[in-house]
Amino acid sequence: MNEIQKAHARFVEEMGVVDNTVHVLLKGHLLIEEALSRIIDQFVFHREHVAEARLSFAGKVHLCRALCLRKNDLGEWDLIAALNAFRNVIAHTLQSPQRARKFDRVKEIYLRExxxxxxxxxxxxSSEADVVLLACGHCLGFLSSFEGDARVFRQLVFNMDRSLNPELTPFDL
Known part of the structure; x- marks a missing residue:
């Protein structure tokens, strides 16, 4: 079998199987990243500069964690990091020997939290996919609560701005 045939056979083999864990993990990771971005957006006033910073997922996690008033030491941050590590293994190597270890870490932290x-x-x-689904949902609930807190903070800042600068055009929400 030549190289093209080997590549084609592997392609057919990989594409012929739907891995529910990969599907759930990739979508969950994207939803978590969207939530992290929305939180950051609540704390900044010129979002275009954050977009230009091109923060990685890990960078967004660290920034959001730094912005927490009282939630920076909660275990959900460990769960988000474990999900990211698991996603990185899957995203860069389809048949990684590290997959089971990374999943076990996600499961361990989720069960604890x-x-x-x-x-x-x-x-x-539960199945691997179900555990990942539950873990992602747990993280999204946590981040949703944080996002609500951030929105309240932003409104307080806008109210202070109106008091201090009544002659200026209100800052756009």
Whole structure:
């Protein structure tokens, strides 16, 4: 078999299988990154400069964590980092020997952070894709709460600006 045939055979093999974990992880990662970007947007007043900074996912995580008033040490940040590490392994190597280890780390942190939730004991027996789905959902709930706090902060800043600069055009929300 020549190189082109080998490449074609691998392509057919990989494309013939739908990996639900990969699907859930990639979409969940994108949704988490969108949430991180929205949070950052609440704290800045000239978003175009942040866009030009071209922050990586990890950079956005660190920046958001630094912006937290009281939530910077919560385990959800560890879960987001573990999901990112798992995504990186899958995104760069389809058949990585590290996949199981990265998934186990996600599962371990998720079980720790969701320990008080009802039904959490059933998650131990759930599929890889289901655990990733639940972990991503957990992170998105956490980030949604943070985003709400950030929106309130932004409104307070706008209100202060109106008080200090009543003669200027209001800053656009």
């Amino acid at each position: 969701a320990a008080t939730m009802s039904g959490i004991e059933d998650v131990r027996e």
